[in-house]
Amino acid sequence: MKHVTKTIAVLGTMALTAGLSACSSSTAGDDSLSLVFLASSSQNGYNQAVYEGIEGRAAELSEELGVEISTEIQDGQFDANTQLSQMQNAGTNGQFDSIIVQPHDGPGLGAAFPLGQDVPVVAVLNPIGPDINKMEPQVEGVVSTVASPPKNSAKLQAETVVDYCADIDPCKIGLLAGLLNSPLDIERVKVWKEVLGEHDNIEIVATLEGGYDRDKSLTAVANLLQGNKDINGILSIADQQTMGAQIALENAGIEPSSIFLNGGGGTTEAIKAVREGKWTNDLMSFPVTMGERAVEQAVNAVRDEPVETVIDSDTLLDIGPIATKEDLEANPDFTGQWNG
């Protein structure tokens, strides 16, 4: 009996040791890399497009470098706590050589750092850390950020309204925000109001919440139009919302092309609407390319090769960041990288 117990103890210790060493790192050999993409939500078209870029570029790099690069996606369920746990787990359990994350709550996600192990992290779309406008790494462990400050894009959007309203007095504008409990969106609306507030001819008639949802935006804009049929424009954060606003305008008998109407996101539908002249412009976004650039930085970091700490997502392609009908006519083959 004593012999059996001893044997079980030895076997158990061996199994535990083997398990721990297997967990300590997946980079036992130099010919394989394991990457995880922590999506803010895997059920979201934008995240899917980023992952499409990650998968595609990882496959190309596997061939180019002679290294087998595997990728997987985890679902953050648009929940800050879920993503924080995923980050802590991925940074501790040794399963992954690098982490690419699209933060749902960048400031909140900073609490996961420093990670349990030395795993390089690349952020996409939003930075990680307290300052949502600072793209340089703010916490130890983040090696690169593929994004652009929300302040910049919001300012560019508002300036196109100023241009549109140059000869209109009063120029009545409705603001169609995303989620007014999101620091990112609150910052954008603040910048919009600052820029528009410098021009006396521009009158902000309402700030609406579109919730990144077509139907909700349709309802909000339809209500707004009841008291403001002479509106001159709608400044929107996202394409999904602008699609809803467009339907509300059409229902109210207002031709969308007769007022200022913009989008944000660079979706295929938005590109089509700008090309057709229904929308004034669209703030471009290139999630597939962002995924591609992110995986390049992640692989470079693991291989101790130079990493670009900041990649401005507004300048990834030669279009934009604000694209008008004329800009798109100059790029006839561009149809957008995602739809959502």
Added chain:
Amino acid sequence: MKQLFNNRVPAARTRPSIRQVTIEYAVLILLGVVIVALAILSPSFFTFGNLVNILSQNAPLVIIAATGTFVIISGNFDLSTGAMYSLAGVLAASISMAFDTVWPALLAAPVIGILLGTFNGLVITRLRVHSFLATLASSMIFTTIAVLITGGSLITVTTEGFSALGRERIGGIFISVFVMIAVVAALWFVLRRSVFGRHVFAVGGNPEAAEMSGVRVIRVRVAVMALSGLAAGIAGAIGVSRIASGQPLAGTGMELQAIAAVILGGTSIYGGVGAVWRSVAGVFLIALIGNGFDLLSLNPQLKDLVTGFIILAAVGLAAADRVRR
């Protein structure tokens, strides 16, 4: 037997006091107060266009909440209506794009809804799982199926005429509003005037007594859940037609809005008591708060605060009613 089948049988025919009437019709009084306030504060409120918009915007939720009244009266919950709404819409959009068809695609949505609702009913009755848990689980299943169909993206419908149900008008009123009125009228009739309606009250009030009285409790529960699926499917058809795109998460949160409206209207969360008109009033009470915020250009961040207080006020009155009785 009469007591078993009546949702509210007074002990004696006495003249109700003002307090009793106030409590009984709290939702209508609150609705009236909000309407008068908005009519005074915004000249745009009492216009034909705005009223038609309010009806059209809330048609899907009214249909789901009105049917949710049956579910809650029967002592159940349906937390999968939002997911069924999304899945039915996504499938209608897919069918329309795949076969370049309009009405068969839109009619498929309620059929799918009935199938999903029947699935819920069978899980609840055959596996003896509480409706809360069963529909919570099924909502995850339905949402995932919708996400898998769309790949997490959306299906834009470009089929000619697909938006007619959601956007076309007859005499200035959206077709969806007529559908909503027809559905609500039918539900009111079934609940108040049919044997099935009485059985729903009986099952929710006292299932054991109902069983002993010859009511087929299991069959009624399955039928109620199927009805809820049908409503989600009809609402899904209107919703997908309105925005011309199938979105896997389009109905997120709708189930809670519907339940809130039903309870706000005065239907008892414990089952056995309620009315369709109450849920309709509950939907419009919440809707008018949103409409008012947009018309008056108020800070949208305060919308939920005001809605929360109004729900508390109505539910508080209902609680006072229960204590009194």
